[in-house]
Amino acid sequence: MKFLRKFFDTRYEKTNKKWYPLIESFETLIFTPNHTTKSGAHIRDGIDLKRTMMFVIIAMVPCLLFGMWNVGEQHFIALGDSSVDFIDKFIHGAIRVVPIIAVSYTVGLAVEFVFGIIKGHALHEGYLVSGMLIPLIMPIETPLWMIAVATVFGVIIGKEVFGGTGMNVLNVALTTRAFLFFAHPNSMIGDKIWISRLTEMQANGTMADGISGATPLGQLATMDPGTIDTYYAEGGVTFSQSLMGNYLGSIGETSVYAILIGLSFLLITRIASWRIVVSFFTGGLVMATLFNIFAGDNVFMQVPAINQLMLGSFMFGMVFMITDPVSAAQTNKGKFYYGFLAGFIGILIRVANPAYPEGIMLGILIANVCASLIDHMVINANIKRREKRLVKATV
Amino acid sequence: MAKAIKIKRGLDLKIKGKPELTISEVSNSLHYSVKPTDFPSLTPKMIVKAGDKVKVGTPIFHDKYREAIQFVSPVSGEIKEVVRGEKRKILEILIKSDNEFSSETIDATGDTKEIILKSGLWPCIKQRPLDIVADYNKAPLAIYVSGFDSAPLAPDFEYILKDKKPELQAGFDALAKLTEGKVNVTIESSFKSTSIFKDLAGIDLHTINSKHPAGNVGTQIHHISPVNKGEVVWTVNAIDVARIGTLMLSGKIDFTKIVALTGSEVKAPSYYKVVSGANMSDLIEGKIATDNVRYISGNILTGQNVGKEGYLSFYENQVTVIPEGDHYKVSFTEGWLAPGFNKLSNSKAFLSALVPKNVYDIDTNLNGEERAFVVTGQYEQVFPFDIYPVQLIKAAITNDIDKMEKLGIYEVAPEDFALCEFVCSSKINSQEIIRNGLKVIEEECM
Numbered sequence: 001m002k003f004l005r006k007f008f009d010t011r012y013e014k015t016n017k018k019w020y021p022l023i024e025s026f027e028t029l030i031f032t033p034n035h036t037t038k039s040g041a042h043i044r045d046g047i048d049l050k051r052t053m054m055f056v057i058i059a060m061v062p063c064l065l066f067g068m069w070n071v072g073e074q075h076f077i078a079l080g081d082s083s084v085d086f087i088d089k090f091i092h093g094a095i096r097v098v099p100i101i102a103v104s105y106t107v108g109l110a111v112e113f114v115f116g117i118i119k120g121h122a123l124h125e126g127y128l129v130s131g132m133l134i135p136l137i138m139p140i141e142t143p144l145w146m147i148a149v150a151t152v153f154g155v156i157i158g159k160e161v162f163g164g165t166g167m168n169v170l171n172v173a174l175t176t177r178a179f180l181f182f183a184h185p186n187s188m189i190g191d192k193i194w195i196s197r198l199t200e201m202q203a204n205g206t207m208a209d210g211i212s213g214a215t216p217l218g219q220l221a222t223m224d225p226g227t228i229d230t231y232y233a234e235g236g237v238t239f240s241q242s243l244m245g246n247y248l249g250s251i252g253e254t255s256v257y258a259i260l261i262g263l264s265f266l267l268i269t270r271i272a273s274w275r276i277v278v279s280f281f282t283g284g285l286v287m288a289t290l291f292n293i294f295a296g297d298n299v300f301m302q303v304p305a306i307n308q309l310m311l312g313s314f315m316f317g318m319v320f321m322i323t324d325p326v327s328a329a330q331t332n333k334g335k336f337y338y339g340f341l342a343g344f345i346g347i348l349i350r351v352a353n354p355a356y357p358e359g360i361m362l363g364i365l366i367a368n369v370c371a372s373l374i375d376h377m378v379i380n381a382n383i384k385r386r387e388k389r390l391v392k393a394t395v
Numbered sequence: 396m397a398k399a400i401k402i403k404r405g406l407d408l409k410i411k412g413k414p415e416l417t418i419s420e421v422s423n424s425l426h427y428s429v430k431p432t433d434f435p436s437l438t439p440k441m442i443v444k445a446g447d448k449v450k451v452g453t454p455i456f457h458d459k460y461r462e463a464i465q466f467v468s469p470v471s472g473e474i475k476e477v478v479r480g481e482k483r484k485i486l487e488i489l490i491k492s493d494n495e496f497s498s499e500t501i502d503a504t505g506d507t508k509e510i511i512l513k514s515g516l517w518p519c520i521k522q523r524p525l526d527i528v529a530d531y532n533k534a535p536l537a538i539y540v541s542g543f544d545s546a547p548l549a550p551d552f553e554y555i556l557k558d559k560k561p562e563l564q565a566g567f568d569a570l571a572k573l574t575e576g577k578v579n580v581t582i583e584s585s586f587k588s589t590s591i592f593k594d595l596a597g598i599d600l601h602t603i604n605s606k607h608p609a610g611n612v613g614t615q616i617h618h619i620s621p622v623n624k625g626e627v628v629w630t631v632n633a634i635d636v637a638r639i640g641t642l643m644l645s646g647k648i649d650f651t652k653i654v655a656l657t658g659s660e661v662k663a664p665s666y667y668k669v670v671s672g673a674n675m676s677d678l679i680e681g682k683i684a685t686d687n688v689r690y691i692s693g694n695i696l697t698g699q700n701v702g703k704e705g706y707l708s709f710y711e712n713q714v715t716v717i718p719e720g721d722h723y724k725v726s727f728t729e730g731w732l733a734p735g736f737n738k739l740s741n742s743k744a745f746l747s748a749l750v751p752k753n754v755y756d757i758d759t760n761l762n763g764e765e766r767a768f769v770v771t772g773q774y775e776q777v778f779p780f781d782i783y784p785v786q787l788i789k790a791a792i793t794n795d796i797d798k799m800e801k802l803g804i805y806e807v808a809p810e811d812f813a814l815c816e817f818v819c820s821s822k823i824n825s826q827e828i829i830r831n832g833l834k835v836i837e838e839e840c841m
Contacts (some may be wrong), residue, residue, distance in 0.1 A: 038807070049770070
């Protein structure tokens with residue numbers, strides 16, 4: 001490692017000072033700096049933001065790998081080719097997904113570096129996670145240029161205008177997704193975007209028969225009044241299938257098993273807040289149960305509450321989006337209200353507004369906006385307690 | 396009324412270098428120092444100048460704004476130098492000892508407050524709010540004394556004070572005369588039946604579990620009767636209570652103290668008898684295993700880095716020596732990506748979480764770089780107050796006096812945030828921020 005140390009030291013000597021942030025960013029990936037404590041506590045916890053962020057990325061790996069396989073799986077199902085083996089499906093998926101990840105990281109980090117150099121600080125770690133989240137919440141057929149544009153928007157408007165990592169109000173990855181959702185709705189909703197190479201296959205006439213290309217949520221949102229049985233009869237995604245995740249959806253969001261592996265990792269390492277996770281799940285469950293009760297002949301509302309939560313981005317959002325500490329409520333009590341609100345509104349938007357079957361994203365963004373309000377109320381209660389004590393003391 | 400306090404939030408750091416229960420003598424230093432910087436927000440005014448002869452107890456400077464608060468020489472000899480820093484700020488007064496320790500005589504009869512002020516022991520009494528030397532003009536609502544120190548490797552008060560029961564009693568009697576309220580003493584609950592404090596008269600004895608920061612007097616005040624805006628309470632270290640007791644009983648000013656020499660770099664950690672303000676190098680001579688180390692007067696969470704040639708601080712009864720961490724750490728092997736069997740962390744993100752009994756040899760590396768607040772809920776795990784620590788720190792950063800008041804700045808001292816500072820993944824220096832917040836409050840509101 002000595003040659004690397006020497007390499008960085010000579011880079012510092014030879015480079016203009018304004019590029020230091022760039023060198024530092026790479027240097028700190030390989031070396032924890034020699035900074036020591038100056039005042040106060042002389043020793044510090046081993047944990048830092050780099051490790052925290054890296055652990056979130058590790059937690060996403062099962063989703064990513066499953067997503068790659070599933071992209072291939074869905075592609076070959078649409079082709080009607082059942083002879084393809086696991087490896088080929090995975091390779092097909094990897095070939096489609098890796099460019100998206102590459103674009104997301106390259107563009108996002110480039111923007112971060114520009115801001116880092118302008119402000120004179122090394123790369124702040126936040127984007128390492130966002131850069132992986134963005135690909136996982138995209139439909140596979142999203143054009144790369146759109147991902148690039150949306151990433152620029154997400155990083156600048158979602159984060160840098162507020163002052164960078166730690167200052168953002170909205171979750172950066174979701175800002176990116178929401179931007180595309182509203183700017184290019186045709187590329188974000190509908191039934192043309194969820195299967196890899198769908199348009200080519202349709203043009204070549206190589207599609208198998210009876211492939212709809214819609215996600216289960218898209219399918220549910222457009223169903224005629226009836227009973228839930230018709231949905232399952234028409235090949236709707238069953239509960240066990242939704243746990244496994246071999247159905248259409250954004251790249252990384254479908255497999256509940258993969259997500260739960262990530263969740264347990266994040267909870268064991270205490271990086272995700274269990275308060276948010278539990279309350280988000282509860283919020284969604286309550287709303288979905290309410291829908292069950294008042295369903296009538298609306299099929300979407302009839303989906304059993306627990307099945308409802310296993311579909312689409314609910315579980316993925318619960319583990320990787322809502323738990324983002326920066327955009328979440330910061331007080332422990334507030335986290336309960338915050339999670340509940342997001343889950344509750346997410347399912348509400350998903351089911352009640354058929355134009356937005358991906359309502360979880362909007363639910364979380366709305367909760368992001370409300371987070372500081374929730375904290376304000378929680379903290380005000382603390383302030384009131386203190387004031388009451390003072391009044392009691394002076395009487 | 397006695398309270399049995401139980402705190403859940405907190406953290407005991409298991410560090411190598413716990414002191415053995417033996418007390419040894421060390422040779423007297425040639426030079427001793429009194430450092431005005433040991434007393435937060437003090438503006439010293441010199442009474443003596445270089446070349447003046449002093450005895451133990453001779454005033455050498457006083458508080459510019461509260462003149463009766465005197466700071467005295469711990470030894471007899473000659474003022475060697477008044478060391479000044481930027482803008483002629485007085486950093487320390489060096490005294491060359493004549494090794495005789497001849498003492499000024501104090502008349503220990505009459506008004507208790509007067510005696511303590513004259514003796515130079517008044518600075519032992521601190522006040523909340525602000526965590527500064529107590530203002531003798533304001534009557535305290537109560538006086539709080541912590542009967543133990545829960546900081547990492549902290550000295551065992553029960554051991555140090557084991558023969559000092561009469562002095563403690565005299566000290567508490569004196570303190571009782573300074574307040575119309577109660578003198579509250581809090582001890583660790585496991586010492587309930589054996590503690591030296593248990594049969595002392597005139598005190599309210601409380602118990603608390605041992606998890607740090609249970610031994611911090613701030614934690615104890617908060618759980619016994621939190622300080623409101625406009626109220627003042629005083630705090631005294633238990634060892635200093637005994638010192639005040641000695642003064643009351645015999646009229647002698649005793650500046651000897653028993654210091655625990657601790658830390659992973661000390662060959663045989665144990666207790667040593669020294670005089671306040673002694674030189675570090677005399678204390679540690681021949682007792683340190685390695686070279687590149689940090690000499691801390693105090694514990695590793697709140698002490699001062701005084702250096703090998705530095706002098707012991709006024710309030711501290713502990714010296715900690717730990718390795719400096721001023722080298723690069725390769726991320727995969729010992730840095731941020733390492734598996735971390737030997738990484739001390741309150742998080743569960745290192746494999747060391749699997750070996751809870753591990754005792755650590757930790758250096759002064761920051762283990763990261765300073766960042767904005769990102770991770771939430773970390774401070775709350777180690778901060779046993781009904782106060783929102785991050786929000787209070789943010790209010791202090793932005794000098795928002797109104798918010799600081801509302802969020803409880805009057806109840807805290809920087810040391811209460813030491814564990815927050817330790818666990819922070821964004822490496823924010825919260826103790827310094829709170830100290831600055833307190834300074835702003837003192838200037839604007841007091």
